[in-house]
Amino acid sequence: MEKALTVDFEKLPTVYVVTPTYARYVQKAELIRLSHTFMLVPKLHWIIIEDSEWRTDVVSKLVRRLKNEFDFHMITHLQEPTPQTFKLKAGDPDWKYPKGIWQRNKALAWLRKNYGELDSNGVVYFADDDNTYDLEIFREMRYTRGVSVWPVGFVGGMLVERPVVEKADIVTSFNSMWRKNRPFPIDMAGFAMSLHLIISNKNATFSDSEPIGYVESQFLKQFVKSWTDLEPKADKCTKVLVWHTKAQSPTLHEEKKLKQPSSDGLVW
Numbered sequence: 001m002e003k004a005l006t007v008d009f010e011k012l013p014t015v016y017v018v019t020p021t022y023a024r025y026v027q028k029a030e031l032i033r034l035s036h037t038f039m040l041v042p043k044l045h046w047i048i049i050e051d052s053e054w055r056t057d058v059v060s061k062l063v064r065r066l067k068n069e070f071d072f073h074m075i076t077h078l079q080e081p082t083p084q085t086f087k088l089k090a091g092d093p094d095w096k097y098p099k100g101i102w103q104r105n106k107a108l109a110w111l112r113k114n115y116g117e118l119d120s121n122g123v124v125y126f127a128d129d130d131n132t133y134d135l136e137i138f139r140e141m142r143y144t145r146g147v148s149v150w151p152v153g154f155v156g157g158m159l160v161e162r163p164v165v166e167k168a169d170i171v172t173s174f175n176s177m178w179r180k181n182r183p184f185p186i187d188m189a190g191f192a193m194s195l196h197l198i199i200s201n202k203n204a205t206f207s208d209s210e211p212i213g214y215v216e217s218q219f220l221k222q223f224v225k226s227w228t229d230l231e232p233k234a235d236k237c238t239k240v241l242v243w244h245t246k247a248q249s250p251t252l253h254e255e256k257k258l259k260q261p262s263s264d265g266l267v268w
């Protein structure tokens with residue numbers, strides 16, 4: 001493991017972690033879980049972008065607490081609302097529209113605007129707020145030159161979706177089954193890229209008009225031409241260090257019978 005005390009902190013490339021997040025019952029719990037992982041990673045800069053017109057109290061208070069109580073200062077708190085036309089309506093299936101697009105684009109714009117003050121050796125990772133991250137994945141991605149890739153658990157209808165690496169350390173195929181003709185059949189959690197690449201391709205963004213499942217491919221195609229350009233990590237893509245976990249919405253059938261919410265008057 002990377003230990004802050006045993007590594008030369010100054011020389012470590014910064015990991016810029018980009019997390020879109022939106023208000024729902026489990027949001028605070030998810031962000032606490034996530035932040036307690038990120039705090040343990042040396043030289044991690046967390047860019048958190050709320051899907052909202054304004055920066056909410058829930059997230060602002062958490063950010064303040066992380067800074068004051070835990071001394072975790074490398075946090076940038078932004079907000080960018082999803083356009084009304086892309087918001088799910090009651091009864092819509094959750095895959096109808098892509099998620100996190102506008103928030104990730106906001107982070108890309110922030111990175112490009114502030115590049116002068118950032119770590120030019122840095123790496124960028126798009127880490128959604130509901131996944132589970134092994135600390136080791138950050139060590140794996142830290143020295144990414146272009147685009148690095150690794151397996152992701154519980155995604156694409158499988159236990160693990162992963163790049164298949166042959167002897168020469170080259171990605172020759174993917175084991176994906178769902179929409180397997182995607183140019184890069186991997187999840188958002190399965191790749192990172194150098195900050196330099198994002199800066200040198202200054203117009204590359206996430207598109208809001210890709211078919212479901214093609215967001216990652218559309219984004220990656222702007223940076224890499226073929227699978228052979230990908231840098232396999234996690235022991236030639238044989239270790240699972242990130243899981244596409246999804247929190248269940250809480251069951252609140254008894255809550256509806258109460259005159260006051262059960263959380264009233266509590267620190268919640």
Ligand code: UGA
Binds near residue numbers: 082188
């Ligand atoms: C899958 C992929 O893992 C995501 O990276 C991809 O964005 C998504 O599909 C997609 O369909 O666009 P999934 O678990 O279905 O993931 O998506 P969520 O985790 O619900 O959302 C991805 C990110 O966007 C999360 O960080 C979430 O907090 C954020 N989000 C979601 C918003 O900012 N606003 C929303 O209305 C919904």
Ligand code: MN
Binds near residue numbers: 244
């Ligand atoms: Mn998710």
